[in-house]
Amino acid sequence: MSDLLTADRIEEIGALGPDSPDPAALVAELVGAVDEGRVENPDDIGYALLVAADILEQAGDLDDALALATRAVAEQPDDNAYARAMRGGLLLRLGRSDEGMTELTALRPLLETDPAATYLTDELAESGHAELALEWLTGALDAILERTRTQQHESEDAQDEAAAMIYGLARQRHDLREEQGLPHDEYDNLADRLRDAASHALNGLDDGPATLLFWPMAEFDALLVRWPALVDSYPSTWDEHRAQIERALVDASGLGGADLGVVAGTVDGLAAFARDAGSDPTDEETLDEYADSLDEAGVTAWPPGRNDTCWCGSGIKYKKCCLPRSRA
Ligand SMILES: [Zn+2]
Ligand SMILES: [Zn+2]
The missing domain is CATH 1.10.1720 (Proline Oxidase; Chain: A,  Domain 2)
Structure with missing residues (x-):
């Protein structure tokens, strides 16, 4: 041991x-x-x-x-907001409501500034406070929408970040309300429209940074064995590779991409692609073109639902895999 x-x-x-x-x-x-x-x-x-x-x-x-x-x-x-949220949720489950609420309430402003912060309302919902979770989600949506209406001169980045938050908040609110058996309201309709728009955008992708090339664990190791020159282009471990991708996606969503996803590469696939194209498989451009070529075969949309299987292929729920890892 x-x-x-x-x-x-x-x-x-x-x-x-x-x-x-x-x-x-x-x-x-x-x-x-x-x-x-x-x-x-x-x-x-x-x-x-x-x-x-x-x-x-x-x-x-x-x-x-x-x-x-x-x-x-x-x-x-x-950088302990995620751990504090978990602590807050535990305090609530232990019946130490005042302390738990104090912890979570202190983090509540994150819902209006951090696209990943819906773990807060998740803790509320999972500790028997679904109604309060809905109140916070609605409040954050109201505030962000009001802000985008009244601040005409917001930078493009700020607008994009607001769009990413609206998407995440509206989706979680939609799913939580569905669990409660509540009928669709205006924000739920918005959530559905945004989801449809995102999946449409994903299907129509032909290039650009919205899809990231990801190597599943076995492929990642094989990749660096086959083309040692790629060692300089990738982190030394697979864990760091997927954490890097998760962070890049979080950043991209902060800049407004609702149409984000990953495509999984294979060593054989890259070899065949480079051979057909007559290009060097360790060349960055080749890797980009290879990633683009994979889009049609299947993009895994990001982010997955918190309780859905993680995009990295670990078989573990997203909320227990790449979500906390990249933020730890
Ligand atoms: Zn719906
Ligand atoms: Zn993962």
Whole structure:
């Protein structure tokens, strides 16, 4: 047990989670590695603690889950909104409503500034406060729409970011209202129109930065073995590769892209493409053209629903995979 704890292993544990025959052993493995300074990449310490907290939470051990979430907050003081939201949700589930609400309410302004911040309203909804979640989502939509109406001179970037937030907020609100059996209202219709427009834009893509080339785990390793020259173009690990893509997509959505997605490359596919085109497979232009050629075969739209399978192919829910990883 003195091995280094890798990001792969943390994720593997997250996938096994409470369904494993011995969840306590998994938690002990994670926390032990943190305690003994054996987390391979120190940036993953908060991630390891949140995975452990999640296992405990699902096993019903809310007190210990809270202790670990609180530790995760302290481990990443500069960027801990996600950990704080999880902590807030746990406090609510423990009946410590005032503290939980204080934690989440402090983060509430993020709903109007950060396209990824719908994890806040997710915590509310999952801790039995769906009505309040809907109130916050509606309030944020009202505020952003009002802002776009009254601020005529907003920069293009600010307008694009507002569009990305409107999309995310309206979609979550739509799905939550559907779960509650509520009929469509004006914002729900807007959510449906935006989704249709996004999928239409994705289908019509022919080039541009809206689709990113992604290498599934096995392909990523094979790629660098086959063309060592690509080592300079990619990070050294697959985890960093997908985290980089997730961050790029978050940035792009902040700049307004609602039509974002990933296409999965294969080594054989790239080799055949480069051979047919008579080009160098390690050339950046070749990689771009190869990515474009994949669009028709299938773009995985981004972001997936929080409870949908992650785009990276891990088989894990997005909210437990690339979403928290890239923000940890
Ligand atoms: Zn609908
Ligand atoms: Zn993922």
